[in-house]
Amino acid sequence: MSSEPVLRLHGVAKRFGARTVLRGITAQVTSGAIVSLVGASGSGKTTLLRCLNGFESIDAGQIRIAGHLVEPGPSDAALTRLRADVGMVFQDYQLFPHLSVLDNLCLAPQVVRKLPRADAEKRARALLEQVGLGDRGKSRPSELSGGQKQRVALARALAQDVRLLLLDEPTSALDAGTRDEVVRILRELVKRAARPLTVVLVTHDLHLAETLSDEVWTLVDGSLASAGA
């Protein structure tokens, strides 16, 4: 694990209308770490996660992610570049139902990175093997179970060799057995990533936060109450 910070937040603030959701968050994450964001509903943890890939624009402060600088009022093009280095897994996965599992993984490498189909497919197949779905490449998302969808979503987010992986409530919809399986796979993925992979995840599950993460950040009313292992 490298000790160089891959993610730095400085005075990050966010308002929705009159309501302040994030109040000057300053923190940093070393490369290769897994960080859990916990806190009560409405504490701002999901908003913070969405600020990290530009889904929410910040009103003050700055975020540095693997060479990208995010400030208030970024350009669409800058955000598109940022997102090629930041993967995200949604709470409800949002796999593309009209594409096969393999095509779900190949889409971004082909369209964004302009990788030839053969290269994209090779990488995608390797990832599917890693998440234990090597034989499901031709399936449609609708043919998969919840846990399988979660694993495809993980693989899709990692298909572009991202530096930072964001997970929104990765286990909330899974039963305990499936959850442990996903956790095991996630650890494996971080360990075997081609480039050092840093993970920030939002969760309600304190057990998951403690067993999986190197650090747990607790958000209280838009401020970072604690940051530590």
Place this chain on the structure above:
Amino acid sequence: MKQRGELRWGGDLQGGEPYVFEDEAHPGKLRGFEVEIADALARELGVRAKFMQNDWSNLVPALERGDFDVILNGLEETPERRARLRLSAPYYTYGETLAVRAGAKYTSLADLTGKRVGTLNQTVAADILKASPLEIVLYEGQQEPYMDLAKGRTEAVLLDHVIADRYGCVLKELRCLPGDVARGHYVLGIGKNAPALQDALNAALASLHQRGELQRILVGWKLWDARQKPAENPAAAAATAGPIVDEPVASAPVAAAAAEPPPPARHFGAGHALLFLQGALITLLISALSFALASPLGMALATLRLYTGRPGRWLAATYVELFRGTPLLLQLYVLYFGLADVVRLSPMTAAVLGLALNYGAYEAEVYRGALSSVPTGQTEAARALGLNRWQALRYVVFPQALRTALPAVTNDFVALLKDSSLISVITVVELTKRMTILAVELRDWLTPGLMCAALYFAMSFPLARWARRIERRLEPSQAPVAASTPLPGNT
């Protein structure tokens, strides 16, 4: 015209026998006394005659926009037409014949006060009836007024004796009253700006008179009768327009023609079937072309409306409301006749464009609904992967929306296939127009009607089946995987 080497003359085949109609023995070949007059006139002028099909009620505007050089199709001499066009000397004198049901007691127009009387739209007969205290019923084809009269839907029909003798008086349920209600002349209509052509045609007509060729043609078509005498003296002919004589000059030859055995029963033959297929092909071609334009237009409008700023949204919404909120028929008229001074579109181009512009508005709404039905999470997922706004639409939103839209889009194509019958008003002879032409020719609406219906069905039904198959193939749950791989280089 000289340069072109053609005398282009406009008429409507739906007018049928004896004016201009398709030879039933040789479908596609034209016959009729006006065909022979046109040929004779063209010979006099040293050019060839070329027939231009045009809806009868639009002959005047079509002449004005330059679709042809003259109107030669039972065009009656009236003060209004004289004011609007240049008219030639008469080539035929007709009498207005009143037909009633065989048992009816009516003896003149005066007996019909307050009754329903049928005639053709835009004729002198219609003008006469409008001036009388009775209820006028207007038709577009010359057989329908007599059918309705026989069925008791009207009490009488007033029309030129040329039509009455062939379509009315021969029916056993009907009786034609002796004597003409009025007399008038068929003339050629010529553009206001073509005085030289008017002079040339008048000279040619005079020459045909002198050489007896006109008489020969009219005799050949059993149209020569006592009414034609004054026509030999153009001065006398010009004086006879308007409601006049009720004298029974109604001519031996006419009576002879009517007394002859009715024309042999006409049957639907292979040649007719071929003409129908031709009409169906034109319908299909125009529908396919216009839908191929309407679909991307609709997609563009929907995209503009959903994903752009205020001016784009306003533009798209205005377009949709404008084209959806006004009749397709009106749009076709404006495109073809209204804009004729600005841009001279061919009938086919105007038809395809008119249908495409109109249906584009409907497709825009279909696609707007379909695009909105794709969850925003899908766009977010695509953007999270680094796809830009356009790529997210192109690879994630559009393919899913297309599947949602398919049933409605298929529906619209079938509707367009049928709406395309409206383009006959701008002179395209498609399937429905072909049906009406043949129905008049065969004196039968049932066989051509069924044939026409069968052809429309034969086009729309396989389409619906095919669309259902595509739909099933796009269905996420049951789709065979090989079916859709929209990624670049993925074939």
